[in-house]
Amino acid sequence: MVFDPPPASPRTPIVFFERRELNLILRIYGQMVAAGEWRDYAIDGLKEMAVFSVFRRASEAPIYRIEKRPALARAQGAWAVVGQGGVILRRGRELDQVLKVFDRARFRVIE
Secondary structure (H helix, E strand, C coil): CCCCCCCCCCCCCCCCCCCHHHHHHHHHHHHHHHCCCEEEEEEEEECCEEEEEEEEECCCCEEEEEEEEEECCCCCCEEEEHHHHHCCEEEEECCCHHHCCCCCCCCCCCC
8 A cells, every 4th residue: 555645735824933032031930930820831832823821730720821923913912911701901012011910910819
């Protein structure tokens, strides 16, 4: 039996983080891990966006997603921090400004 290779398809480029961007994100991640608030992360490079997901526990859904969507760069800004349930916490054109959402409040429940 002879198998033909699949037809050649143009490779669709994926969106991913640059080194400087990852350094900024991982700096925040390290601070939050040291504070005991975050425990795990995942990075996805997709056709339309790159996503850095943050988990409190590896078995849960992400508590935050840092998204890079170049298609929205001119309109709303390419960067967004998305909370649980898809709530956009902050959006902007500069990553360092968007990441300031983690500096202001730690989003703790007050009893």
